[in-house]
Amino acid sequence: MTTFFLYLGMGLFTLVLLCLYRGIFGPGVLNRIAGICAIGTKTLIILLLMGFIYDRVEMFVDISMVYALLNFIGTITAAKYLEMKGEV
């Protein structure tokens, strides 16, 4: 089962790299924000898979919850900033 989680995590890591490409080179600000948010959700799942691999899920659940929360607040902040600048 550990091997399965490991390969799942590696697949998700590849997807993170693709999202990172969109976040860096993406045309416009909105594509960048969408890429960064997708990276946030994938990181959350990768953290949980790491918890399963190291057999300490109860520890990694805490970290991933904080990550999800800060990702949510970061998205709202970026949206507010764009609204303030009047770019959208």
Added chain:
Amino acid sequence: MIRVTDDIIIRTVARMLIPFIQLYALYVIMHGHHSPGGGFQGGVILGASFILYLLTHGLEEAKTRMSEMKAGLFSSFGLLIYSGIGLLCLVLGGNYLDYGRLSTVLRVVPAQARSLGILGVEIGVGIAVMAVMFSVFFDISTGGELQDDQE
């Protein structure tokens, strides 16, 4: 300047989410010695809940909940708890933040006194970090221009 907007979805979600965020922050502070977390991390989550309130409900309404003066008072209060516990250990004859000495005041065994002392210090750190986080965000979001701030 962050102003009130009529995005009702964001405001409703924030209003439902903020109590749980604060409860989770208290859990992170209290459960700091058994799981990742502690005073600083819990304080950051607690500050993030106030920042979320400021973002969604606007500056004017956030000032009624947590004003600049209150943030300053809270940061000083947290530092007072931290240094107070440290100095109490110093007064009782140990080193600074040597929690084992608190056992004479708390009337428990030294191991339990250490646990309680670390918990008290973490509560202080959490309060201070929360207030400073909010204060920094407050100052940045207003750009240093507060017209009607009399405090």
